Amino acid sequence: MERREKRILIVDDEPMITDSLKQNLVEEGFTVDTAATGAEAIELFDGSAPHLVLCDLQLPDTDGMSVLKHVKDANPSTEVIVITGYGTVKGAVEATKAGAFYFVEKPFDFEQILPLIEKAMERRELVAETENMRRQLSTRTEYFNIIGASKPMQTIYETIEAVAKSDANVLIVGESGTGKELIANAIHYNSLRAKKPFQKVNCAALPKELVESELFGHTKGAFTGAHADKDGIVQHAAGGSLLLDEIAEMPVELQPKLLRVLQERSYRKVGSERTYPADFRLISSTNRPPADAIRDGALRDDLFYRISTITIHVPPLRERAEDIQILTEHFFKLYARKYARPINGVSQAAYGRLFAHDFPGNVRELQNVLERAVLLAKGTKIEPVDLPFDNGAAPAAASPQTAAWEVPPNMTLEEMEKIVIEKTLQRTGGNKQAAANMLGIYRPRLYSKIRKYKIESGSSATA
Ligand SMILES: Nc1ncnc2c1ncn2[C@@H]1O[C@H](COP(=O)(O)OP(=O)(O)OP(=O)(O)O)[C@@H](O)[C@H]1O
Ligand SMILES: [Mg+2]
CATH class of the missing domain: 3.40.50.300 (P-loop containing nucleotide triphosphate hydrolases)
Structure with missing residues (x-):
C-alpha cells in the first residue's frame, strides 16, 4: 500500500485531538486535512475527496451522522471511522449501520487507531478496485x-x-x-x-x-x-x-x-x-x-x-463511426494472419479515407475492403492506394483535395480551422482519436484546439 497518496480528513472540534492525530498520521506518511465543524468537513470533503474520514459524532454545528451520510452518498467507497465522546454505544451502532467502518471511543491512543485506519484503507482499495473492474467490464469492445x-x-x-x-x-x-x-x-x-x-x-x-x-x-x-x-x-x-x-x-x-x-x-x-x-x-x-x-x-x-x-x-456503421477504428484493427489483423502478410498497421491517411467513407454496405463492406487491402498492400502498412475509394470522398491528410469546398471570403485561418475541426468531429461521431487521424495531427493537439475554439466535441467519444 502506497501511503503517500492516502488522504485522510479528520473532523473534530477539539484541536488537541485533531492536532496530535494529524501529526502522527503525517509521520506515517498520510496526507491529512482537519475540520472543526460539520460544514467545514463537508466543504473539505467535496474539495479534496479523501480516502478516509475520521469523524467525531459531536460537532458544534451538526452531528457527525450528517457528515457520515454526506460522505456515503457522495462516494460510497470512502471509509468513515466514527469517534464517540461519551461511550454512547447507541450512536456508534447507528453510525455503523449507516456505513461507518468502525467506531472508537475517546480517549484513544494512536497505536489503537492506526491498525483500524490501515484496515479501512485496505478495504477501500478493494472496493474501488472491484468497482473499477466492473466499470471496465461494462464497456466491452467485443x-x-x-x-x-x-x-x-x-x-x-x-x-x-x-x-x-x-x-x-x-x-x-x-x-x-x-x-x-x-x-x-x-x-x-x-x-x-x-x-x-x-x-x-x-x-x-x-x-x-x-x-x-x-x-x-x-x-x-x-x-x-x-x-x-x-x-x-x-x-x-x-x-x-x-x-x-x-x-x-x-x-x-x-x-x-x-x-x-x-x-x-x-x-x-x-x-x-x-x-x-x-x-x-x-x-x-x-x-x-x-x-x-x-x-x-x-x-x-x-x-x-x-x-x-x-x-x-x-x-448503420456510419452512425457509429467510433467503431470503424476497432473494426479496422480487428479485420486487418485477421486477414494479415489468414494470408500470412506482414502488415502491421494502417497509415493515418488510410484511416482518414476509412473515416470519411459512408459504408453503405456497413461492416461487411469494411471487412471486404480490408481483406482486399491486406492482399494489395506493398509495404507493412495499409495505404490509401490499397483502398477502393477513389472518388475523392476523403480529403486525407496526405492528399488534400480542396476542390470539394469553396473557401469563403473574409474568413481567418483560425475560423476555418474551427469549422474543419467541427466537421471532422461530426464525421467521426465525436471520436477524437479518429478525428485526429483524419486531420493528421496528434490527439493532444486536437484537444488543445478543441479547447481553444471552445468546440462542443460531443460525449460519444471513447478515445
Ligand atoms: N460488429 C461486428 N463485428 C465483427 N464482424 C461483423 C460485425 N458486424 C458485421 N460483421 C461481419 O460482417 C458480415 C455481415 O454480418 P451479418 O451477416 O451478421 O450482417 P447482416 O446484418 O445479417 O446482413 P444482411 O442483412 O445482409 O444479412 C459478416 O462477415 C460479419 O462477420
Ligand atoms: Mg443476415
Missing part, C-alpha cells in the same frame, strides 16, 4: 464475435444478455451488413437452448411455393413432387432456436399460418391434419424498417407485434 465499443453496441450487448435466457421473440432490425446474424447467434448461444440446434431460414431466398413446406415439412403426395414425407425446419429446430431472416419477405399468405403457430405453439405439415408441438425460440431479422414493410402490405401487423416482443435496432 462480445461473442461482435466487435464494437460504441454506445449503441454496448446497449445491444446488454439487451442480448437481458433477453437471451428468456424465450421472448426477438426482432433484429438493421441495414444489410450491420451484424444482425452475429447478434442472432449471440442470443442463441447465450440462451438455455444453446446446446440444441439453431436453424436459419432466409425467407427471401426460398421460392414462394416452397416456404411453407420448408418450414413445416410435408407429407408424401401433398403436392406434385412430394415423393416422400419430409420434416420441416421447425422440426429440426426442436428444443432450439429458429432464425427467420428477412422476415418482411415472407409470403403474405403464409404469415397468418406462422402467427397461428406462434400463438398455439403447434404446427401442421403440408398435406396433414396432425399437429406437432412447436418448440423453438423465434428470432427474426429484417433490413427493411418494419413500419415501411407494414405500410406497403408486405408484413402483417399482427405478425409483427407477435415476433417483436423485443426489438433490437442495429445502427
Whole structure:
C-alpha cells in the first residue's frame, strides 16, 4: 500500500485531538486535512475527496451522522471511522449501520487507531478496485464475435444478455451488413437452448411455393413432387432456436399460418391434419424498417407485434463511426494472419479515407475492403492506394483535395480551422482519436484546439 497518496480528513472540534492525530498520521506518511465543524468537513470533503474520514459524532454545528451520510452518498467507497465522546454505544451502532467502518471511543491512543485506519484503507482499495473492474467490464469492445465499443453496441450487448435466457421473440432490425446474424447467434448461444440446434431460414431466398413446406415439412403426395414425407425446419429446430431472416419477405399468405403457430405453439405439415408441438425460440431479422414493410402490405401487423416482443435496432456503421477504428484493427489483423502478410498497421491517411467513407454496405463492406487491402498492400502498412475509394470522398491528410469546398471570403485561418475541426468531429461521431487521424495531427493537439475554439466535441467519444 502506497501511503503517500492516502488522504485522510479528520473532523473534530477539539484541536488537541485533531492536532496530535494529524501529526502522527503525517509521520506515517498520510496526507491529512482537519475540520472543526460539520460544514467545514463537508466543504473539505467535496474539495479534496479523501480516502478516509475520521469523524467525531459531536460537532458544534451538526452531528457527525450528517457528515457520515454526506460522505456515503457522495462516494460510497470512502471509509468513515466514527469517534464517540461519551461511550454512547447507541450512536456508534447507528453510525455503523449507516456505513461507518468502525467506531472508537475517546480517549484513544494512536497505536489503537492506526491498525483500524490501515484496515479501512485496505478495504477501500478493494472496493474501488472491484468497482473499477466492473466499470471496465461494462464497456466491452467485443462480445461473442461482435466487435464494437460504441454506445449503441454496448446497449445491444446488454439487451442480448437481458433477453437471451428468456424465450421472448426477438426482432433484429438493421441495414444489410450491420451484424444482425452475429447478434442472432449471440442470443442463441447465450440462451438455455444453446446446446440444441439453431436453424436459419432466409425467407427471401426460398421460392414462394416452397416456404411453407420448408418450414413445416410435408407429407408424401401433398403436392406434385412430394415423393416422400419430409420434416420441416421447425422440426429440426426442436428444443432450439429458429432464425427467420428477412422476415418482411415472407409470403403474405403464409404469415397468418406462422402467427397461428406462434400463438398455439403447434404446427401442421403440408398435406396433414396432425399437429406437432412447436418448440423453438423465434428470432427474426429484417433490413427493411418494419413500419415501411407494414405500410406497403408486405408484413402483417399482427405478425409483427407477435415476433417483436423485443426489438433490437442495429445502427448503420456510419452512425457509429467510433467503431470503424476497432473494426479496422480487428479485420486487418485477421486477414494479415489468414494470408500470412506482414502488415502491421494502417497509415493515418488510410484511416482518414476509412473515416470519411459512408459504408453503405456497413461492416461487411469494411471487412471486404480490408481483406482486399491486406492482399494489395506493398509495404507493412495499409495505404490509401490499397483502398477502393477513389472518388475523392476523403480529403486525407496526405492528399488534400480542396476542390470539394469553396473557401469563403473574409474568413481567418483560425475560423476555418474551427469549422474543419467541427466537421471532422461530426464525421467521426465525436471520436477524437479518429478525428485526429483524419486531420493528421496528434490527439493532444486536437484537444488543445478543441479547447481553444471552445468546440462542443460531443460525449460519444471513447478515445
Ligand atoms: N460488429 C461486428 N463485428 C465483427 N464482424 C461483423 C460485425 N458486424 C458485421 N460483421 C461481419 O460482417 C458480415 C455481415 O454480418 P451479418 O451477416 O451478421 O450482417 P447482416 O446484418 O445479417 O446482413 P444482411 O442483412 O445482409 O444479412 C459478416 O462477415 C460479419 O462477420
Ligand atoms: Mg443476415
